Amino acid sequence: MEDNKKIIASCILETLDENVDINDIYNKIEVPKDKKNGDFSYPCFNLAKILKNSPVNIANKIKEKIVLNDAISKVEVVNGFLNFYLNSNNVVENILKNILTKNSEYGKMNIGNGKNIVFDYSSPNIAKPFHLGHFRNTVIGHALYNIYKELGYNTIGINYIGDWGRQFGLLIEGYKLFKDEYDFSNNVLEVLSDIYVRISALAKEDENVMNKARENFKELENGNEEYYKLWKFFREVSLKEYDRIYDILGVKFDSYNGEAFYNDKMDVVIDTLTKKNVLKESRGAKVVEVGDNMPPCIVLKSNGSTIYATRDLAAIIYRAKTYDFEKAIYVTGSEQILHFKQVFEVAKYLVEEKYQKGLVHVPYGLVRLKTGRMSSREGTVIYIKDLINDAINKSKEILINKNKEVEDIELLSKQIGVGALVFNYLKSNKLKDILFDLDETLRFDGETGPYIQYTYVRTKSILEKSGYVESDFENIKLDLLTNSEEIELVKKLGEFENIIKRAAQDFEPSIIAKYLIDISSLFSKFYNNIKVLETNNEDLKKARVALVYSTGIVIKNGLNILGIETPSKM
């Protein structure tokens, strides 16, 4: 499609006597929102000044002089816009042949050239159950990971587990005090979370408890064997529980190096900053100034111990050395925007310029409840485990009600239920806060995951009934596809690569989600208006089945990128 834009730009240029830069023309060419206005459009308004003539006159003159070719079939002038219509036979053939040839590879590009990109995402805090916020993080991070993989990068997923810090001193204290009151044989994570909530409340009231917690953590840092064992226990049971969720979501990480991993790697941060003479004392703490518009970045607390920024900095150094990354992408809540601005500033003293430039923070909005913010202390947290179960049960119920004869109802209801959840958290702009609404989340009609999955299932069903197999699509007469429903769908299918690029550039999975809705909607219109299998014209039927098959490929590849499965039946 981009080639066509170039062709149009040079066609316009040839009609002009004045000296105009081709890039100025190329950059102005746009795709009209309304299909009636052609495939490409060139507004002549800015030429009006240069040529000292009215836009309409200019447009008409260009139109007269323009030479039509294989690609362009028609040019029209409307209100000073030059509207170009492409030869749709060419367009349809090029797009569909491309999809059919590449198949599951359609959408894959080699822009990345195998370079490394590190994705820091999910990153739950040990000893707390996985909640909606983590879920949004995980789902966005995983999609971005896949998007960049699609571009040809070597993507590395890091689960930067929150497994270090004062909270473990507290948890150890809580465990010592309350462990006999609990049953640790199941739901360990909820037990630990409960203990944490209780001990936090206690520490807030009683300074002695907080002091004990601080001591505990210091002991843990110093290698107290008993505490280390406890810490390991907390970490293991938590990861086990998280893995269960990652497994359901199909998420895998290349590294689980959390905060504790960097415990012995922070000296170099302090040393380098000291050597460069940027570490300054301020109110007892050691800080680095990061400009007038931001408060300084604290690197050492006044008691001499490190802080999360120190660990983030150590991680940047480690990741630069280990992965030689082109980009390091951090997916976190938007409340950490300032923190990452500060950390990235300080990183300028620690890593080479090419690594500094690769640091990207991708913030996402809060997930809030109708009643306000989620708070573990107030018990208003939505556990993702429960939500997944709700979604699976709902899809199972629907499958049973519809009396579908399916082989594996467990698998299907999981694919559909989880798909609905994941899609729900990817479909809107990542920076927007989401107001959690259970009914809305468990809605399966309209612009939802199941709608897209359902569309995919329909494509599969037609393909099966048609009796065609892949190899039948070698010699097809694609120029028989001339209905507007067919052409619009094909053109949309042809946008896939561009959509992926845009999603990557903006770090915005919702662009792909929205695109898949568009595809599904166009296919459904086609499906309702044209009965693919009912024609006697075998060539036409085959061409249409090829279109149906291509649609299935794009939906499958697209859902794959978003981390959503494609059921075989529903």
Place this chain on the structure above:
RNA sequence: GCUCCAGUAGCUCAGUUGGAUAGAGCAACAGCCUUCUAAGCUGUGGGUCGGGCGUUCGAAUCGCUUCUGGGGCACCA
């Protein structure tokens, strides 16, 4: 107080680098299953794009200002 983000239909949201008549879904109402799966499709109603000023041939989009909501602002992560 300073700073970042958001404000589009009753609700949830789209709206590429400024472009042509601001679009979907949900909800409401009216249709479409002896026809490739109705988790679908078609139609109707619904708008001061928070307000104001400006830049421009042209603004939901850019600038200034103001209102509303949310986040952040030093030893939590």
